Structures are given as C-alpha cells and as structure tokens.
Amino acid sequence: MYDVTIIGGGVIGASIARELSKYHGKFLMIEKEKDVALGATKANSGIIHGVYATDHGTLKGELAAKGNPMYQQLNEELNFGYRRTGALVLGFNAEDEKKIRERYHNGKKYGESPEDLQIIGPDKIKELEPHSNPNIKMALYSRNAGVASPYEFTIALVENAMTNGTEVRLGKKVENIQKREGGFLIDAEGEQIKTKYLINAAGLYSDEIAKMTGISNFEIIPRKGQYILFGKDQGHLVNSVIFQVPNAKGKGILVTTTYHGNFMIGPNAEEVDDRTDVSTTKESLRYIIKSARKSIPEFKLNRAITTFSGIRASIRAKDFIIEDDQVKGMVNLIGIDSPGLTAAPAIAKRVTEMLVRQGFTLDEKEDFNGYRAPLVQKKPEDFDGSTEHRDPEKKIICRCESITEEEILESFKRGLPVESIQSLEFRTRAGMGHCQGAYCGSRVRDLIHREYGIPKKRIPRDSHREEKRIQKVDIKEIRKMTE
Ligand SMILES: Cc1cc2nc3c(=O)[nH]c(=O)nc-3n(C[C@H](O)[C@H](O)[C@H](O)COP(=O)(O)OP(=O)(O)OC[C@H]3O[C@@H](n4cnc5c(N)ncnc54)[C@H](O)[C@@H]3O)c2cc1C
CATH class of the missing domain: 3.30.9.10 (D-Amino Acid Oxidase, subunit A, domain 2)
Known part of the structure; x- marks a missing residue:
C-alpha cells in the first residue's frame, strides 16, 4: 500500500513528487507515457512569469507569485537551467x-x-x-521574470524524488479508480495499485481521472x-x-x-x-x-x-482549481494552464499542506538529499555561438549543441529510461540544433542500442506510446514564407 500516489508526470506531478520525497512515506508517481514531461510541460513558452502578469486575488496569481521566487534556489539544487531575464x-x-x-x-x-x-x-x-x-x-x-527549461526541470525533479525513494511507473495509464475504506484501488492496465491518498495531476485528462471517482463537475477545454x-x-x-x-x-x-x-x-x-x-x-x-x-x-x-x-488544460472558470473536498483522500488539480510552470513549486507545497488536512502526517527525513548534478555542462556557445573553447579530448556526438558522448552516457545512469530519440534530446539536447539530428542521429541510435539493446531501427523517435504522425508545417515553407 502506497501512502500517496500521484497520477501524471508533468511539471505539476513531478513538483509534488519531489516535495513529498522530503518526508517519510511510500510514494508513487504514475505516468501513461514512456517518459515524463510529455504533456503541456514539454511544449510551452518556458517563462517564469513576473507577478504583474496574473490577476491579483486569483489562486493562479497567489501561487505564481509564490512560485517565481523559488526558482533560483531550485535551480541551484537541481541544475535544470533557469535564467532571470526580466x-x-x-x-x-x-x-x-x-x-x-x-x-x-x-x-x-x-x-x-x-x-x-x-x-x-x-x-x-x-x-x-x-x-x-x-x-x-x-x-x-x-x-523578476525569467526563462527555464520546463522538461529539464521536470526530469530533474523526478530524478531527485527517485534519489529520495519515490517510485515511478512509466507507460501505465490509469484506467479505473475505486474508492475503498481508507484509500483507493487504482487499475493501471492490469496492474492494481493500492494507495491511501491520491493526487490527480493528469493535466488535460484531469477531468477524466476525476470522473473515475464520481466527480463530474470538471470540464477541460483544450x-x-x-x-x-x-x-x-x-x-x-x-x-x-x-x-x-x-x-x-x-x-x-x-x-x-x-x-x-x-x-x-x-x-x-x-x-x-x-x-x-x-x-x-x-x-x-x-x-x-x-x-x-x-x-x-x-x-x-x-x-x-x-x-x-x-x-x-484550460477551464471556463479561468483560474486553477485545487480541491480536496469532493472525495476524501483525493486532491484534484484542474485547469492548470498558464502560469502553471511558474506556480508549480508553490502548487507542490499547497498540495502537501492539503494532504496534512486529509490526515497524512509530514515527518521530515533527516537524510533528504536535495541535490541533483547537472547532466549537460553549460557551454559558452549556448549563449554566444562560438565553438573555439571546445575540448578536443571530448568526443562530440552532436555538433550543433556540442554534446559529448560522456554527457549522453551519463543520462543513461539517472534512473529514468532513455529509450527514444526524444527522451535523449530532452535530457542532453543532442539532435535539437539546427540540423535537427541529421548529423548525430545514427550515433545517438548507436548509443541507445548499446545501452538498452533495442534494435537500432526500432528505437522510437518519440516517447508517446501512441505514436501519431504530427502534422507540422514543413520548415522549408516557413523559411521561404513571404509575409
Ligand atoms: C502553449 C502553452 C504555453 C504555456 N506557457 C507557459 C509559460 O510560459 N509559463 C508558465 O508558467 N506556464 C505556461 N504554460 C502552462 C504550463 O505549461 C502548464 O501549466 C504545465 O505544464 C502543466 O503541467 P501538468 O503537469 O499539470 O500537465 P502535463 O504536463 O500535461 O502533465 C500531465 C501528465 O499526466 C499524464 N496523464 C494523463 N492521463 C493519465 C492517465 N490516465 N494515467 C497516467 N498518466 C496520465 C499525461 O501523460 C501527462 O504527462 C503554458 C502552457 C501551454 C500549453
């Protein structure tokens, strides 16, 4: 039996997982995709908004104002990439x-x-x-506004929660939830999970998760x-x-x-x-x-x-809903659209307080380790484009982003599997430069194959389980566009 199970491995679920991992307990985060950060968290502006941006008197505003100043220290602890730009x-x-x-x-x-x-x-x-x-x-x-790398932040939060004992199940979709005496029984594709407390951080699908427990008054408007x-x-x-x-x-x-x-x-x-x-x-x-x-x-x-x-994951009310008063032991996070990234660290603290109200005891771990080492070393060319300083001793795999073999191999050791091209990109940026993997694609496949034994041709591009062809405008059309 878990004490707390979090549904959803986006920045909200990950922030809650890391916050809870500071305390004694048996915690689980469950995510339907084969990696974390694949929902709204992977495709947003990455802005840590200044407080002026969100209406005073709203829950969004309160939590974004509390979240913004927490980024500096979080980045010192977790090294995901944050810069205060104004x-x-x-x-x-x-x-x-x-x-x-x-x-x-x-x-x-x-x-x-x-x-x-x-x-x-x-x-x-x-x-x-x-x-x-x-x-x-x-x-x-x-x-006080800034920019952060949202998926690297989420990966860092999850890695650090795992370091501190939190369990993570990827590739498991929650399909059914039964309320039981003293907790819940979750059905995730054949796996039965028992938990005392349940946190619904399923983003775009949070209304569907709520419905599984009989709550029908939420509607997400994508x-x-x-x-x-x-x-x-x-x-x-x-x-x-x-x-x-x-x-x-x-x-x-x-x-x-x-x-x-x-x-x-x-x-x-x-x-x-x-x-x-x-x-x-x-x-x-x-x-x-x-x-x-x-x-x-x-x-x-x-x-x-x-x-x-x-x-x-917007809602008509245009504010966040974070509530625990419909089903005992369950916290629902609904309508966490912008500025959810900014607010995430404060949302995690709010949810932890709500768990206490629900009866969970917070007992701090003496040996909590809040540090997560950086994966990719900061490089001057990230900011000025020069490559003169490159260390010739290091084997460069991705030339556009100067990513070394050592950095890629390190990403395999962090606890979460890196079994797709996208998962590797999100951790190391290999393949995310101007050539979009044309140069390093085959080398990257070699390294993933060596680590996980997946035949090179079967390494997926993307970590979504239902790989769907995304209709994107051909970049050549943008480059030639006349305005
Ligand atoms: C275009 C855009 C721009 C934005 N810009 C900013 C910005 O600049 N600054 C800012 O502060 N915020 C911004 N936001 C908001 C921010 O991105 C979101 O608030 C935040 O990412 C929400 O995180 P989440 O964890 O709630 O959702 P998600 O990242 O969507 O995570 C939810 C997770 O739940 C999983 N899940 C769903 N159903 C199930 C199930 N049945 N079983 C298991 N797992 C499940 C999903 O796979 C997903 O990984 C922006 C959002 C968008 C879309």
Whole structure:
C-alpha cells in the first residue's frame, strides 16, 4: 500500500513528487507515457512569469507569485537551467497604455518594489532591447521574470524524488479508480495499485481521472498554442521576454530566447476538440510571425529550426482549481494552464499542506538529499555561438549543441529510461540544433542500442506510446514564407 500516489508526470506531478520525497512515506508517481514531461510541460513558452502578469486575488496569481521566487534556489539544487531575464510588456498607443497601467497596478498589489516593476519610456526600452520596434511608446518592465527549461526541470525533479525513494511507473495509464475504506484501488492496465491518498495531476485528462471517482463537475477545454523556434544565431535580437499587451485570449504573442539561447516566437490560443492535436498550421504561424515582427522586426525566417505546439488544460472558470473536498483522500488539480510552470513549486507545497488536512502526517527525513548534478555542462556557445573553447579530448556526438558522448552516457545512469530519440534530446539536447539530428542521429541510435539493446531501427523517435504522425508545417515553407 502506497501512502500517496500521484497520477501524471508533468511539471505539476513531478513538483509534488519531489516535495513529498522530503518526508517519510511510500510514494508513487504514475505516468501513461514512456517518459515524463510529455504533456503541456514539454511544449510551452518556458517563462517564469513576473507577478504583474496574473490577476491579483486569483489562486493562479497567489501561487505564481509564490512560485517565481523559488526558482533560483531550485535551480541551484537541481541544475535544470533557469535564467532571470526580466520581461517587457510593450505599448504602442493610448489603448495599450491603459492596459499597461492596469498591469502595473496589478503588480503593485503583490507588493512589487519600484526596482522590480516600472513603466519605462522609449530610451530605456532601446537600451534594454536595441532590436525592438522604434514605434514602441512605453513598456512595463518586470525585473523578476525569467526563462527555464520546463522538461529539464521536470526530469530533474523526478530524478531527485527517485534519489529520495519515490517510485515511478512509466507507460501505465490509469484506467479505473475505486474508492475503498481508507484509500483507493487504482487499475493501471492490469496492474492494481493500492494507495491511501491520491493526487490527480493528469493535466488535460484531469477531468477524466476525476470522473473515475464520481466527480463530474470538471470540464477541460483544450487550448492550443503554436510556436516557431529559431537558431541561437537569432538569440542576440532579444534580451528579455517581450510581450505585447494582453488580450481576451491571454498574454498574446511573445518573443524570447529559450534557456539555451534559441530565439522563439508564439504562442497563439485556439480552442481545439482533439486533446492530442499538436499539429501546426500555416495560417496560425503566419499570424505569429506578423505579431512578433511588431515587437522585434528583424528576425530571419530562414533561420527557423522547427515548429511545435502545446495544449493548455484550460477551464471556463479561468483560474486553477485545487480541491480536496469532493472525495476524501483525493486532491484534484484542474485547469492548470498558464502560469502553471511558474506556480508549480508553490502548487507542490499547497498540495502537501492539503494532504496534512486529509490526515497524512509530514515527518521530515533527516537524510533528504536535495541535490541533483547537472547532466549537460553549460557551454559558452549556448549563449554566444562560438565553438573555439571546445575540448578536443571530448568526443562530440552532436555538433550543433556540442554534446559529448560522456554527457549522453551519463543520462543513461539517472534512473529514468532513455529509450527514444526524444527522451535523449530532452535530457542532453543532442539532435535539437539546427540540423535537427541529421548529423548525430545514427550515433545517438548507436548509443541507445548499446545501452538498452533495442534494435537500432526500432528505437522510437518519440516517447508517446501512441505514436501519431504530427502534422507540422514543413520548415522549408516557413523559411521561404513571404509575409
Ligand atoms: C502553449 C502553452 C504555453 C504555456 N506557457 C507557459 C509559460 O510560459 N509559463 C508558465 O508558467 N506556464 C505556461 N504554460 C502552462 C504550463 O505549461 C502548464 O501549466 C504545465 O505544464 C502543466 O503541467 P501538468 O503537469 O499539470 O500537465 P502535463 O504536463 O500535461 O502533465 C500531465 C501528465 O499526466 C499524464 N496523464 C494523463 N492521463 C493519465 C492517465 N490516465 N494515467 C497516467 N498518466 C496520465 C499525461 O501523460 C501527462 O504527462 C503554458 C502552457 C501551454 C500549453
């Protein structure tokens, strides 16, 4: 019998798993895919939002405001990749000015200091962002926003929870849940799991998990967001995360660099019926390009690397629901859309407190080890593109990202299996550069084959169990697009 079982290996489930692993108990995280971080967590903007961005008085706002300042220390402990960049919300006219002032006052309600949150004019904007549109009249500057690598964060959280005794079952879909005296009986594809407490962190499918326990008042409304990712050679065009004023659909199109220095634009917001529809479309990407040019006019489409999309687990209420009052012993996390990544560390603490209310005793481990060593060593070219410093002694497998054989072999030793090309990419970035694996693909297959004995031709590209052909706009079409 487990004390606590967490359904879902996204950033929310992983944050809860790591938080719980600080305490005595028998904990399990169960995930339907063959790796963690394959839901919304793998395809988002990776922004650790400043507090101005989320309405004061909402649960989202409260937890994002608590989550943001926890990132610095988490990164020191877990080495997943986080950088405080600051953020700007740009204004072009009087209408935008009203919204900027409204966001400023929202931030002030959280107690933001004058250094942390300011309204700035064209000169300061130019100083911070020399490549921005000269027609920008004003901007809200938030010092505490940053960027993180969301899937590396999740992998790091899970690795560290495992180091501290948490069990993880991958490739097991929860299909049925029975409420029993003193707990639950979970049916996961033939495996029966008994647990005293249950946490539903199933993201897009959290309404379906809730239904299995008789809760029928939740409905997820999937909202897709598409992106274009560019090479690091375009990364110099932007220093902070650049937003335009928010609209009815959300925070609008942003321009940023990823943690590793790639230039990125997106996401739009479109309601979709199919929760697995992560296709990209020319029409949406054209809109994203046009909107992004308004902030940073000069990026080069022929340096686009790939397009992708993620699906937000939104609900009509437009706030997070984290509740434990419908089924005794169960915590449901519903509608954890943006800024769920920012809020994740605070959500984990909130859920742990709720478990106490449900009767679980928190007894701290004296030997908790909160440290997780980095997998990929930071390289100067992540930020300036130069390769001069490369150590000729180290065998480079991925030339675009300078990933060494040693780093890849280390990723196999961390407890979670790395049995697909995507799983290796997410841990080491091998194959994620400009050539998208054209150079290193066969070497990477060799290494996975040597480690796991999977025939090279049968190593899957992707870690989803139901490998579905994703309809993506051919990158050549983006590179040639006339606007
Ligand atoms: C386009 C987009 C942009 C975003 N940008 C930002 C941002 O910049 N900053 C920010 O703070 N937030 C952002 N977010 C929000 C953030 O990505 C999410 O809040 C967060 O990833 C949610 O994590 P999760 O663990 O709840 O969900 P997921 O990552 O979806 O994880 C849920 C997991 O549950 C598993 N699961 C589902 N059903 C079952 C089952 N029956 N049995 C077992 N496992 C199951 C799934 O496979 C999945 O792995 C964005 C989201 C999107 C989509």
